[in-house]
Amino acid sequence: MTIKKISGNITTPLGFKATGLHSGVKKERKDLGLIISEQPASAAAVYTLNAIKAAPLRLTKENIGETGRVQAIIANSGNANACTGPQGDADALTMQEATASLLNIQSNLVAVASTGVIGQPMPMDIIKPAIEKLVPEKDGAEEFSEAILTTDTFAKTTCYEAEIAEKKVTLAGTAKGSGMIKPNMATMLGFLTTDAEIEPQYLQQALSEATDTTFNCITVDGDTSTNDMVIVMANGLARNDSLTPDHPDWPTFTKLIQSACEDLAKLIARDGEGATKLIEVDVQGAISDTEAVQVAKSVVGSSLVKTAVYGTDANWGRIIAAIGYSGASVNPDTIDTSIGHIQMLKDSQPLDFSEEEATAYMEQDTVLITIDLKNGEGSGKAWGCDLTYDYVRINASYRS
Template structure:
């Protein structure tokens, strides 16, 4: 996919960058026997304790790893290591599952020689499976801090078809600061978190309280604006670590370079979110919905999410059918106020609907545009200055095929 990074004059994308790009972060992955041969355990280690923050799924069934990670961060708002496994989500596994999550946290801490509360744990995979503790223990004992972003990226995947990673650099206090990230997510993806794990690192020095605020603000405009299928999982989390090894003056919201840092964090999270949307299960196309002219940002966000989440819109995009009526229909049931006579719709640069009336357009040109891999739908409501963007993907035959046999 192209254009995953939002253009910003003060940001530079690092080619091939990832979660291990910032100074002092080491990542890796290995196969511990949960899968036949692919990596199924990954880790992130910071050479120095890092300020940390997290955001989590809104699903009321929250997996054991979330409880453990929340407890870790709550103690000192600091992390130094993250342990991740796939295959077993360790969700809906009762007291045994919670005990297993705490045990793996202890094993990881002992192996690295660091306190337990600076270790986070994350899991993804099938709900209801207990962790294979013998394999987990042996795997942790075999962890070597040699470093491999590629192995980490592979170790966290489930039905994803590709690894998802990027990094940017900016200058703060005259110091080069790097922000990197990697994530997984393909199915059970919906705004307000999804079946996704996201990990963001930076060598910037950042106040923990302001880092938490920044992550929440950025998540609301990136990870919480993607959808694949409308399902919200039990294991979703995004974690950020800031170890200060760039040696800038500690960033707070009052720091003059705070907007630069915030734009870098947003660029990484937005890029990762778009990778997830574009790699939805069975997907062939990334859909971007831009809503402008709404009464406020909240209204624009609700409408953009409704359009990109519409099964009828998604199937029309898959079939390269410029059926603008489905978009109008989605706007209509979004629950947001608008005046139909002020609404305009554009597919790419093709105007389809203007001031409440259809506009004659070239069907072949529209089909040709929809045959591409990156589809942009723009809706202007003519009500105010509220605007928002949401991302999703087309709905294909393969989505059903993948999910009809997920456990087999």
């Protein structure tokens, strides 16, 4: 099972093109993007568990649920088209139909995704004419990745390849997310492309499993968006034998999608609004993998842990407290905890350590917290970021 990370993007897999432009929804930055496959692709997606779901998400979920196929994705930033009533539904449908008309494909093969301010009507007088100007290109991936950003400070992309059934298969992804990040399925928006041959039900299985240990294991601020969605398109142009869980190369494909999702998840956590550091929490010795992730998410989501990391304060008391209230089964007398290479607790008892050395370690841009519960064989990870003054500044003026 050998996979290789390569320099590439969402148009690197065979048969994909993309583009992005500035329509005017946002003041200056690109805000409208398009991905298209040469032929209809198997599709799978995961969606927010927020009870309030945006109109484009509902439309996309319905179409993928009915057909299992997508050939194009139209996405905009700057306006979420959420909580916009019947007009929002009509606007999402208009975006879908305008894109289908542009590309001369069936409208139910177009997925629609939006992100931005909640509760404002979509400016269709701007959006619809802009859709008609989109010209997807093989070298248009960067433009698409820029077009989906909101408060992000950089575009997030990744790309892998592997040999499957003696064919080269490529899988790539791009995502946006910086604030309102505690995905109960995914990021705010994520898009994966692959030239692998795989039926929709098996693609869904692979995506759902990867999501559980990647996008579902990040948090920036504990908020789950109304628009969270990740879509993967598999157009089959690699001409490999169709993949199923019984295929000998199934583990290779699941490793491809797992690796791409983990890369994007960590980039989102690193780019948390106002963040200066990525925090990774690695938990061992839990009763199950599920409980290990539960503990890791509790620690990385703690505002007190996040502010301690920002302030380079090796306050292990905040870590042990977050472990205790995680809801997981723990033995309060057997926990080991380290920050970086510096162990601070052994069997829940404090150890002497150099505060100066700990501070120096925590000044790095990635801070690793390791926990051994010594209560079982389960393991898991979660990712997040520090909490800074800039997070408050950014979100205090988000609409202005």
